[in-house]
Amino acid sequence: MKHQKVISVLLAAAISTAAILPASVYAIAKGDLNKDNVISADDLTLLQNYVLGKAELDQSQSEAADINGDGAVNSFDVSALRKLILTTPRSLKFxxxxxxxxxxxxxxxxxxxxxxxxxxxxxxxxxxxxxxxxxxxxxxxxxxxxxxxxxxxxxxxxxxxxxxxxxAYKVKTPVVKAPCGCTSAYAGTYVPSEAVTEYMNIRKAHDFNSESLGKILPGQKFTITYSDGTYGHVNINGVTGYVNMAYVTKIAEPDAKxxxxxxxxxxxxxxxxxxxxxxxxxxxxxxxxxxxxxxxxxxxxxxxxxxxxxxxxxxxTTAPPPTTTTTTTTCPYPMAKEKLDNVGWDLQKAFNASVIPYYGPADFPKDDKTTMQWYADYGFTNGKGNCYVMAAMFCEMAKLLGYDAHQISGRVPLKAGGYGPHSWVEITFEGTTYVCDPDFTEETKRNGYMITYGQSGTWIYQKDTVMS
Incomplete structure (x- = not known):
């Protein structure tokens, strides 16, 4: 205590008479010497420097510096400000x-x-x-x-x-079945197994005796998209074919979303x-x-x-946003889901269920100004409809099955000459765009499933707009 008293006397001697304040004049924000609305160590430093004669204070700062209200600014205020800092709630700079x-x-x-x-x-x-x-x-x-x-x-x-x-955040991707019956359950990154010492063949078909389209060397990484457990679909260096699953080793799952x-x-x-x-x-x-x-x-x-x-x-914390899957009540196409539940969750079965009796009175919509959902619901409810209805039904079911499917509005040639409005579905699968046209099957009794543009024996399709 004696040491503190001596310092106080010495510091007080250095204070100018201008710091002696009338008892009636006090700062509103005691301790906020630098006027930043925060009582902090910066104010304490300024006060200490003033008491030591290293800084000047203006009138308002001097008022704010008289922490204990005795009309003088001295080392007692330094101690009082330190206590004020400890008891004053504040936001810290960080x-x-x-x-x-x-x-x-x-x-x-x-x-x-x-x-x-x-x-x-x-x-x-x-x-x-x-x-x-x-x-x-x-x-x-x-x-x-x-x-x-x-x-x-x-x-x-x-x-x-x-x-x-x-x-908790991963998208639950449904298993998708390819037209050949293989599924995406085997998808991932693979390398040839240790049994492969020279190379393994990329086959043209799901058959050991089919033509070899290329070779995969030991240690070379490749992606399998679909498999039935015996042969897997691959596309490597521009070569698309199939590999024997008995000679591959999985090293990574597909990239998660x-x-x-x-x-x-x-x-x-x-x-x-x-x-x-x-x-x-x-x-x-x-x-x-x-x-x-x-x-x-x-x-x-x-x-x-x-x-x-x-x-x-x-x-x-916040929970991750909900995901929409084909098995929840938030399914975007409930009538399509109900149909798949009845006929089976398979692309070919979905197509067959979309081939319904043709119905198209004169006032029935024949363009893309009506939504895909409207057309599809009409077909699921009535069991009949025109080409737009059939395409919409199949497109909704294909989307629920996980395929990259889109309903197309366009034109096809008419026997009477010229072109007439028509709708079909495009599915992009392993880099190839296929046409799926239930109405073609209904009218001609021929295959309209997974055909390609320009394929012999089909209609000549002129695409105008994508409806979905």
Whole structure:
């Protein structure tokens, strides 16, 4: 106490008489010397420099500096301002950084609650201790190299790891059946098995004795899109064919698609009652930036502003957006789903169910100004309709089966001459566009399923617009 008294006398001697304030004049915002609406270490530094004769204060600053209200600005106000800082709630200035981590995290992180695991660290050793339970040595080293001892001389680091379960965001892709009967259940990236020492053949058909179209060398990666477990569909270096599944090894599943790309942003850092609360929130990026299962959110605060005895993180979370699948009540084509449930979830069966008796009175729509849904619902309800109705029915069912299908509005030649309005379905499959025309089958009793433009024995199609 004696030491403090001596300093006070010395500092008081340095104060000019201009700092002696009338008892009736006091600043409204006591302690906010720099007028930034925040009482912080910056104000304390300014006050200390003034008392030491290193800075000047204007009239309003002098009023704000008389913390204890005794009409003088001196070292007693320095002590009072320090106490005021400790008891005044405020927002802290911070620098936010969020890193997305693709790998290198442990099972402990997967079990970590969104509100747990956040802490404040003031040294490399504390940082290492905070991250080690959740991340590999390599990841931890990345951060101890980033935040060195020189960094911690001036700053503290508030850090929070968060884990996002990929399965909660992954799109559930239905198994799709190819026209040949193979399914997408085997889709993925493959290499020839160890039994292949020289090469393996790409066959023209699902047959060991069929023509060889090309070769795949040991170690060469390729993609299989469909298979029946015996032969798989491949397209490699422009060659499309089939490989014997007995001589391949799967090394990766198809690239996953996600309903959202979650991340974390830091919204605020607030001080109150010797505690700091870091408020963060989960958000979903609008851009497909690649799914990252983990993030490390970091808030940097200057050490001189950090008067807290503890730090707490709060992270507001949001559930991933719902997905629409063919098995939910949110199915976009409920009548098409009901038809598939009855005839079987198969593309050929869907086509056959779309070949219905032709019905087209004079006032019946014959163009793309009526929606695909209207045409399809008419056919599912009445069991008859024109070419637009049949095409719409099949297009909806094909979409539910997972195919890249579109209803087309166009024209075909008429026996009486000229062209008449017509509608059919395009399906793009393994790089080839096929025509599926139920009305062609209904009128000619010939195959209109998975034919190609210009194919002999079919109609000459002139495409005008895509309806769906």
């Amino acid at each position: 620098k936010a950084v969020t890193d997305r981590i693709q790998s290198g995290f442990t099972d402990a992180l997967k079990k970590l609650d969104a509100q747990a695991g956040g802490t404040v660290v003031g040294s490399q050793e504390e940082l290492k201790k905070a991250l080690s339970p959740y991340f590999s040595e390599a990841v931890v080293k990345t951060y101890t190299d980033k935040y060195t001892d020189s960094f911690f001389k001036d700053s503290v680091l508030m850090i929070k790891p968060v884990y996002f379960d990929p399965e 996600y309903t959202a790309y979650p991340d974390v942003k830091i919204d605020s850092v607030n001080y109150k009652d010797s505690k700091v609360t870091v408020s963060a929130s989960e958000f979903h990026s609008e851009d497909p930036i690649g799914f990252a299962a983990a993030v490390i959110a970091q808030a940097v605060v200057l050490r001189k502003d950090y008067y807290a005895t503890e730090t707490k993180w709060t992270v507001s």
